[in-house]
Amino acid sequence: MADIEITLADGAKRAVAAGSSVLDVAKDISVSLAKKAVAGKVNDQLVSLDQELDGNAKLEIVTKDSEEGLQVIWNTAAVVLEAAVHEIYSDIHFGTKGNVEHGFYCDTDNGSEQISVDSLPAIEDKMAELIKAKLPLEQEFLSEEEALKVVDGDPYRAKLVHAQAKDGKVSVYKINDNVILNSGVVLENTSEVKVFKLLSVAGAYWEGKSSNPMLQRIYGTAFLKQKDLDAELARQQEARDRDHRVIGNNLDLFFVDPKVGAGLPYWMPKGATIRRTIERYIIDKEVANGYQHVYTPVLMNLDAYKTSGHWEHYREDMFPPMDMGDGEMLELRPMNCPSHIQVYKHHIRSYRELPIRIAELGMMHRYEKSGALSGLQRVREMTLNDGHTFVAPDQIQDEFKKILSLMVEVYDDFDITDYTFRLSYRDPKNTKKYFDDDEMWNKSQAMLKAAMDDLGLDYVEAEGEAAFYGPKLDVQTKTALGNEETLSTIQLDFMLPERFDLHYVGADGEDHRPVMIHRGLVSTMERFTAYLTEIYKGAFPTWLAPKQVTIIPVNPKFHGDYAEKLRAKMAAKQIRVDVDNRNEKMGYKIREAQTQKVPYVLVVGDQELEAGTVSVRKYGQKESESENNNMFIDSLLAEIQNYSRT
Ligand code: ATP
Ligand code: ZN
Structure with a gap:
């Protein structure tokens, strides 16, 4: 067969027989590359390994550990997710599925018993089962009529069949008895989805239009290695911890209704x-x-x-x-x-x-x-x-x-x-x-x-x-x-x-x-x-903190007056301070001040009252320090004036 010219990612050119697949070219380059390969990028388009090359083209071999490789892993995970959901809920309807910025998703409509976060553990178990079974993922093409028969009664997928049909053919994958519409590139078998996690469920309108039914979108993410998944979960947790809408609500800073x-x-x-x-x-x-x-x-x-x-x-x-x-x-x-x-x-x-x-x-x-x-x-x-x-x-x-x-x-x-x-x-x-x-x-x-x-x-x-x-x-x-x-x-x-x-x-x-x-x-x-x-993260530096100091008398009956005197002295200097006189345990009051991220908690008891000191506990620190009350106030004022971060 005639040769065609393939230009590789590094610019090197290679002559291969027309009709060679992406995998053939990868093998030709090196066995180890072929082993890691999960897809190809022909003229910047992601294609499967068995895609045949019939003309001169730019080709990049996509390996598992690359960014595009991750896209292939996620697309595969979305296919496995749909199969798992289908095994559990046989009458469910499916909208679109695919990749998002940090993972994959699949839209579902289960009528009166919609999928919720509570459904996720069972779906994860089912996915794990399908992954363990190492089921082959082979692309098949059905005619539009055949595909419509498969999705019988599912209005969303019927529409997707028409949208995805190319020359009257629709690309599908089969996992057990589940026929899954999918025209993206996937891995060879289910077991190549190594580690995954389902993350959340959120409403998503069919076709993104608010006049259409709301579907339940299941989000998940997957990686080759556990440590990459852990890093992603930690990143998401950090983003949630920092989200000003969450903190604004917890600290009662603002609301929008x-x-x-x-x-x-x-x-x-x-x-x-x-x-x-x-x-x-x-x-x-x-x-x-x-x-x-x-x-x-x-x-x-x-x-x-x-x-x-x-x-x-x-x-x-x-x-x-x-x-x-x-x-x-x-x-x-x-x-x-x-x-x-x-x-x-x-x-x-x-x-x-x-x-x-x-x-x-x-x-x-x-x-x-x-x-x-x-x-x-x-x-x-x-x-x-x-x-x-x-x-x-x-x-x-x-x-x-x-x-x-x-x-x-x-x-x-x-x-x-x-x-x-x-x-x-x-x-x-x-x-x-x-x-x-x-x-x-x-x-x-x-x-x-x-x-x-x-x-x-x-x-x-x-x-x-x-x-x-x-x-x-x-x-x-x-x-x-x-x-x-x-x-x-x-x-x-x-x-x-x-x-x-x-x-x-x-x-x-x-x-x-x-x-x-x-x-x-x-x-x-x-x-x-x-x-x-x-x-x-809501822990404002002292000069910006809504409340700068909370004074907690060990026993309001005996130490309340001293606490109040200190409060008045600080308030006169524009320090934002209050006394927690509530009838609660001291530990509880300290914890609450910490949750509210108050920069300073001052505990005053017998010892402090006698010596004119305060027991200072700074936000984020475990230890308290005893300090003369005037000296504490002076250093606090300096901290505020200098816009100090700590
Ligand atoms: P953007 O591109 O963020 O919409 P812009 O270029 O239209 O902003 P400017 O007219 O330059 O904004 O407004 C000045 C600044 O006001 C912006 O730099 C941004 O920090 C802030 N800002 C603009 N729009 C909003 C908004 N809707 N809510 C809160 N802050 C805003
Ligand atoms: Zn202006």
């Missing part, structure tokens, strides 16, 4: 205390750095958003305008820029005043898609640590650097270390989203890049992530669930000063156009609090 308003958070007293502390911190910091803080309304005449371009480019994210009936149209602001522009415009500005830095904790509303909403991370009402600096063109670089160094200082105080920079550019093809002015974009994008290079900072470049009015530098962080989110942002803008006809009087006595820099240092109070909750 879709019945009251999706994406509209309620800050409970403890969450509000954290927020107030952040707000005071950032306002003080900005004022010390030349920002002028203002308050401006959340409602504005729609015309301002027509002038700014928001109405044209950002309408999808805005709440619909309110028609006041007398010709006035009011808009809930999605951004604070037009408001700060009004502040700038209220006076004639001179070059001597520049840069003018207007800042506000500005409340804004954005109509985020309901599926994107997540705790405090992504909400519909938010308060941004916003600031707009108005500069002369030759001040841009300098001001940009000042903002960056202020940001780094702030990050340091909050102990934020894990972040990356992203330069966000426009997508030149997306003329609907982006303001149309090539020169402006090229100039401002180049300017940001030059400033970053000048500072020697690493960054990635992302096309299509800019704001509609200009490019930006975003600071990217990761949420507990692994999603990347923007925390801080610095944005250059030549457009809004033009549209709102802003000027300042230059040294030459003429009018000049300022440039605007939009910046948010600690993001919105919502996203920032969510982020901090996750990085601290």
Whole structure:
């Protein structure tokens, strides 16, 4: 047979007979490679080992221990899962199955007795049985009619048969009497799924549409080695432990109730205390750095958003305008820029005043898609640590650097270390989203890049992530669930000063156009609090902790007065402190303070009362230490003042 040319992953070329299978080529390369091979990637498409090669192609041999190998393992595990479920529930219906980011899933509909987490152990046992039996997994092709007969009465799979049929043929695998629709690549036999675990069950709409029936989606994951599975389970546990929605609920920081308003958070007293502390911190910091803080309304005449371009480019994210009936149209602001522009415009500005830095904790509303909403991370009402600096063109670089160094200082105080920079550019093809002015974009994008290079900072470049009015530098962080989110942002803008006809009087006595820099240092109070909750796992450093000290008298009757005196002394110094006088055991009170992650627990009994000391137990430490009460208060105040992490 004629030879064809195969280009391997390392670029090496090989002549093989046309019609050779992927496995043939693997064997030809080396026996050990063939042993480890689980699939091939022909021209970047995952195929099974018996796929024949009938033309020149790029070929990568996929081994078990590679990332793609894991995809094959998961796909196989999903097939075994469906078979196991079918063996237990013979009348069950199946939706789709396949791989997700960290494992596999299979959708089920068991009528009035839906699958739940309680069903998982039995399903796992059945899977283990099928795996142990080392059942061969051979691909077979049925005609559409035959396949429909197999799935008789299952409306979901009937639809999948039609969707998956190629040239009238449907790919299936058989495990015992179960015929499983599957066109992906699987391992040779069931026993090659070495270690697996079923993780959870969650509702999932058929075809992802909320008007369709809700199916029960079983999630699981699988690996070659137990240690890889253990590592994945530990990672998932860690993500759950860090999830700000879980911690926010346990510590009673905030809630969001879709019945009251999706994406509209309620800050409970403890969450509000954290927020107030952040707000005071950032306002003080900005004022010390030349920002002028203002308050401006959340409602504005729609015309301002027509002038700014928001109405044209950002309408999808805005709440619909309110028609006041007398010709006035009011808009809930999605951004604070037009408001700060009004502040700038209220006076004639001179070059001597520049840069003018207007800042506000500005409340804004954005109509985020309901599926994107997540705790405090992504909400519909938010308060941004916003600031707009108005500069002369030759001040841009300098001001940009000042903002960056202020940001780094702030990050340091909050102990934020894990972040990356992203330069966000426009997508030149997306003329609907982006303001149309090539020169402006090229100039401002180049300017940001030059400033970053000048500072020697690493960054990635992302096309299509800019704001509609200009490019930006975003600071990217990761949420507990692994999603990347923007925390801080610095944005250059030549457009809004033009549209709102802003000027300042230059040294030459003429009018000049300022440039605007939009910046948010600690993001919105919502996203920032969510982020901090996750990085601290709810154990906020003392300066941010909603409650900083709990005093526990050994016996409230005898030591209550001393405890109260200490409380009053600390409260007078703005320390957030209370006395736990409840009629509970001391051990219980200490444990509860630990669960609430209170930084300091002070136990006071006879000894302390006599010596004027306190027995200090720090969060996370097992041992207590005796300390003079005044000295404890002084060191606590220093800790708070220095924003200390420990
Ligand atoms: P994103 O890409 O995250 O939607 P954006 O680029 O639209 O944000 P900006 O207009 O730059 O956001 O808003 C400033 C900052 O406000 C963002 O960097 C982000 O930290 C925060 N933020 C934006 N949208 C939300 C939201 N829906 N909920 C909470 N915080 C938000
Ligand atoms: Zn702005």
